[in-house]
Amino acid sequence: xxxxxxxxxxxxxxxxxxxxxxxxxxxxxxxxxxxxxxxxxxxxxxxxxxxxxxxxxxxxxxxxxxxxxxxxxxxxxxxxxxxxxxxxxxxxxxxxxxxxxxxxxxxxxxxxxxxxxxxxxxxxxxxxxxxxxxxxxxxxxxxxxxxxxxxxxxxxxxxxxxxxxxxxxxxxxxxxxxxxxxxxxxxxxxxxxxxxxxxxxxxxxxxxxxxxxxxxxxxxxxxxxxxxxxxxxxxxxxxxxxxxxxxxxxxxxxxxxxxxxxxxxxxxxxxxxxxxxxxxxxxxxxxxxxxxxxxxxxxxxxxxx
Amino acid sequence: xxxxxxxxxxxxxxxxxxxxxxxxxxxxxxxxxxxxxxxxxxxxxxxxxxxxxxxxxxxxxxxxxxxxxxxxxx
Numbered sequence: 522x523x524x525x526x527x528x529x530x531x532x533x534x535x536x537x538x539x540x541x542x543x544x545x546x547x548x549x550x551x552x553x554x555x556x557x558x559x560x561x562x563x564x565x566x567x568x569x570x571x572x573x574x575x576x577x578x579x580x581x582x583x584x585x586x587x588x589x590x591x592x593x594x595x596x597x598x599x600x601x602x603x604x605x606x607x608x609x610x611x612x613x614x615x616x617x618x619x620x621x622x623x624x625x626x627x628x629x630x631x632x633x634x635x636x637x638x639x640x641x642x643x644x645x646x647x648x649x650x651x652x653x654x655x656x657x658x659x660x661x662x663x664x665x666x667x668x669x670x671x672x673x674x675x676x677x678x679x680x681x682x683x684x685x686x687x688x689x690x691x692x693x694x695x696x697x698x699x700x701x702x703x704x705x706x707x708x709x710x711x712x713x714x715x716x717x718x719x720x721x722x723x724x725x726x727x728x729x730x731x732x733x734x735x736x737x738x739x740x741x742x743x744x745x746x747x748x749x750x751x752x753x754x755x756x757x758x759x760x761x762x763x764x765x766x767x768x769x770x771x772x773x774x775x776x777x778x779x780x781x782x783x784x785x786x787x788x789x790x791x792x793x794x795x796x797x798x799x800x801x802x803x804x805x806x807x808x809x810x811x812x813x814x815x816x817x818x819x820x821x822x823x824x825x826x
Numbered sequence: 827x828x829x830x831x832x833x834x835x836x837x838x839x840x841x842x843x844x845x846x847x848x849x850x851x852x853x854x855x856x857x858x859x860x861x862x863x864x865x866x867x868x869x870x871x872x873x874x875x876x877x878x879x880x881x882x883x884x885x886x887x888x889x890x891x892x893x894x895x896x897x898x899x900x
Contacts, residue, residue: 557862722881725865730873761862 523647525692526824529797530583530817531684532575533784537562540677547673554677559760563785564680567664570659571605573614575683579659579801580619583685595653596626598644600636600660600789602713602815604669606627617657626651633711634756634787634814635701636660637684638822641810642699644688658686660789667776669716669756678759680785681719684793694808694824696805698742700735704817727817728762739809743823747772750823751805756812757781757791788814827875827897832867832890839866850890 539562540554576599597613614629626750632639637660644658661683668676710723713786732755735771742744753776761781767777772799773826780795781787787794793809799805806826813819829850836854837845840863850856854864868879868887875897879887887893 549893553860557860652840706853720866720881721861725862726869726872729869758860763867 523692523695524648524688524690525695526641526800527689527692528583528587528687529684529793529800530581530586530675530687531581531682531790531797532574532578532582533682533794534570536565536567536651537680538565542817543677546671547677549673549677551659551663555713557617557759557761558677558761559779559782560678560680560785562680562783563677564682564683564787566663567737567814568666570663572599572601572603572611572683573605573618575681576611576615576659576661576685577595577618579661579683579685580615580657580734583687587687589655591807593655594621594625594657594789596625596644596647596651596656597621597713598640598658599629599648599654600632600658600807601631601638601662602631602788603662603664610647611661612659620784626653632818633662633816633822634786634791635669635790635812635816635818636662638699638703638810638812640789641686641688641696641822641824642701642820645696647687654690656688658688658794661685662788663792664788665725666716667713669718670742672717674719674721675717678786680781680787682794683783684797687794694796694826696826697823697825698739699820699822700738700742701820702731702818704731707817710817711741719774724758724814724817725762725765728758728813729769730764732766732813732821735819736770736809736811739811739821745807750776750807750809752799752808753777754765754792754808755808756793756814757786757795758814759786827894829870829890829894832871832893835867835870836890839870840864848890850894851865853888855888
């Protein structure tokens, strides 16, 4: 059985904060917004909406794209570090809200920006081990409740969103080999204690040092080189960070989209938010995905049509 | 590492400021380099010289000359 990604649904809240309106507050200019962070707006959910609510909205979007019987869903994973409650797990709440079959396995995975790529490996391994044919992989991690609005390092960057990937035995994108890593000794560099804290320099250094090395490992694992890859979808940490990785790998910039201009860094949703637009792109057959951030943690893989 | 090495790195990182236009004495900030530019510069120096520049030291090495002086004294 070869499992993979058949379709992707998403939800972006209609509300957002315009970073151009915050230039005086943070003493920043247009160049900083357009060329450095790259996020002109950051999406903001309604205060009353919880992680599970955004999952349900993403699922509704998935249903508009793909006609399937939800009674066939056999497992459900939610990637989040901002669950509705400490207990129960958000996936159980989503399971209930979607009225899925009682035989459907449901669990959460606590990962941030590397979560989608990790999640692809986890859900397909779980499904293969148990002979399952249809599963849902949600990403739903909203930082807006934990952001200090006066913190320039975080409040201009992070946006709220959720996605859901339909994982099935009739995939558009098949999965291949993965690479993972962790630098646990640096966990305090991006942490939520009372509010979100990020050491921008540490996170920049981490991404610039480790992601290019991991992409080269993906080349080696699959016996390919950069010219074989049609598209690279990297976590959208910031435009500057993405361009630094591009420079270090000497990649053509047109193969590496920065697409989060209007909604911000959506943590584990950042990769599927872009990948959804390439499911039907016939010329895009080999895609490298790489997520990296809180942990510090990273994960990369190659997906192919 | 000499002043020209540092200015060439800064020019390549920033993309809109020529190396010849970079003043050795003025702070990076006063010449239009942002925090991300300096993160990138210090990372490249760390990698090239195989040294660790902690955050406290970075806040003191705010110009080309200060960087050159620091590394020539090691």
